[in-house]
Amino acid sequence: MTAVTSSSSSGGLAPAATDRRISERIGGIAESATLAVDAKAKALKAAGRPVIGFGAGEPDFPTPQPVVDAAVAACSDPKNHRYTPAGGLPELREAVAAKTLRDSGWEVAASQVLITNGGKQAVFEAFATIVDPGDEVLLPAPFWTTYPEAARMAGGDPVQVDTDASTGFLPTVEALEAKRTPRTKVLLWCSPSNPTGAVAPRELVEAVGRWAVEHGIWVIADEIYEHLVYDGAEHVSMPVAVPELADRCIVVNGVAKTYAMTGWRVGWLIGPADVIKAAANMQSHVTSNVCNVAQRAALAAVSGPLDAVEEMRAAFDRRRRTIVEMLSAIDGVECPTPKGAFYVYADVQGLLGKELRGERPKTSVDLAAAILEHAEVAVVPGEAFGTPGYFRLSYALGDDDLRAGVSRMGDLLAEMS
Numbered sequence: 001m002t003a004v005t006s007s008s009s010s011g012g013l014a015p016a017a018t019d020r021r022i023s024e025r026i027g028g029i030a031e032s033a034t035l036a037v038d039a040k041a042k043a044l045k046a047a048g049r050p051v052i053g054f055g056a057g058e059p060d061f062p063t064p065q066p067v068v069d070a071a072v073a074a075c076s077d078p079k080n081h082r083y084t085p086a087g088g089l090p091e092l093r094e095a096v097a098a099k100t101l102r103d104s105g106w107e108v109a110a111s112q113v114l115i116t117n118g119g120k121q122a123v124f125e126a127f128a129t130i131v132d133p134g135d136e137v138l139l140p141a142p143f144w145t146t147y148p149e150a151a152r153m154a155g156g157d158p159v160q161v162d163t164d165a166s167t168g169f170l171p172t173v174e175a176l177e178a179k180r181t182p183r184t185k186v187l188l189w190c191s192p193s194n195p196t197g198a199v200a201p202r203e204l205v206e207a208v209g210r211w212a213v214e215h216g217i218w219v220i221a222d223e224i225y226e227h228l229v230y231d232g233a234e235h236v237s238m239p240v241a242v243p244e245l246a247d248r249c250i251v252v253n254g255v256a257k258t259y260a261m262t263g264w265r266v267g268w269l270i271g272p273a274d275v276i277k278a279a280a281n282m283q284s285h286v287t288s289n290v291c292n293v294a295q296r297a298a299l300a301a302v303s304g305p306l307d308a309v310e311e312m313r314a315a316f317d318r319r320r321r322t323i324v325e326m327l328s329a330i331d332g333v334e335c336p337t338p339k340g341a342f343y344v345y346a347d348v349q350g351l352l353g354k355e356l357r358g359e360r361p362k363t364s365v366d367l368a369a370a371i372l373e374h375a376e377v378a379v380v381p382g383e384a385f386g387t388p389g390y391f392r393l394s395y396a397l398g399d400d401d402l403r404a405g406v407s408r409m410g411d412l413l414a415e416m417s
Contacts, residue, residue, distance in 0.1 A: 033384030041378035052405035054393035070300035080292035086284035088115025104237035119267040127154035135185035141386035197338020209242030233339035
């Protein structure tokens, strides 16, 4: 990682560490690519351009009304106007434990749950709690853009484990073993996957879990998309499939995707009691408690029925089939059918280097920029996820916008020669 420095007046020598304006640790962090694309799309829309954004993984549905009602009621209750335990409202921790047993079959105590300010804080705190400087973190690629940055902030060294469409964008035990060294501390596991939508079958989850146990490797399992599976796919929680892993496994989850609550910022960690206690100690100094009103809303969400969740899943399924069909009809684009989450991961390598309106985009970054400029459609290039030559498109947007956006993109790409 390179420090952010400026040349000095004495021959251009690097300044002393005390002269750095930005710390080396923070100066090396890359901006979230998905949020950057989403922000640019929204800025262009605000300026009057009819941009359609496929960037952010954000459901277009409103938060279910019972959840909103719980938040409204919480605003008027003075007990929510005060500090509460840094680790989360006791009743919410209990409810998350009950929800985990209901949805994945993993029985945990409330003391094994830590409520966080969204899933991103949960991911960072998981790394920060168990990773020491120099520890290696295995990241199957394509990976969510936040994972390597969170690992680096915790002092870890991300190690990319490549996958591709031939393996369904899923890592094999052999691929993981090939990257394992004496410094390997953690495997980051995400199924259903962001960005590919891949869902690991039970036999792979079991095999990877047993491999982790054999080598004493921790697993951080991101289960935020657990309810969004299609075509008979099944979400399998690794500590349930491999119970002997539970003492070295941390599960990350939250209400954002399942309940259309991205802006409410409520996530959680589940893990061994000593790890959760340590993470709670850190959180007590970083943020204290999560917003009480948002916690009350999350309590209503995880304690309530899954009817609204199923309605959203059905809509995502319909959009999934539509976007795969439309993208696959564009010459030079290959789009595997995902079985989970709400993303497609389209291969655009067949288009790179071809002429488009006087230019020849050589990378998926270049091509994404051209599509935004000429078609007014925002997509996230694969470089953000460790795999150049791909686009991630979220289909968590309205049906009309989805069709219009892909049509615009297809019309533009048809000009390539």
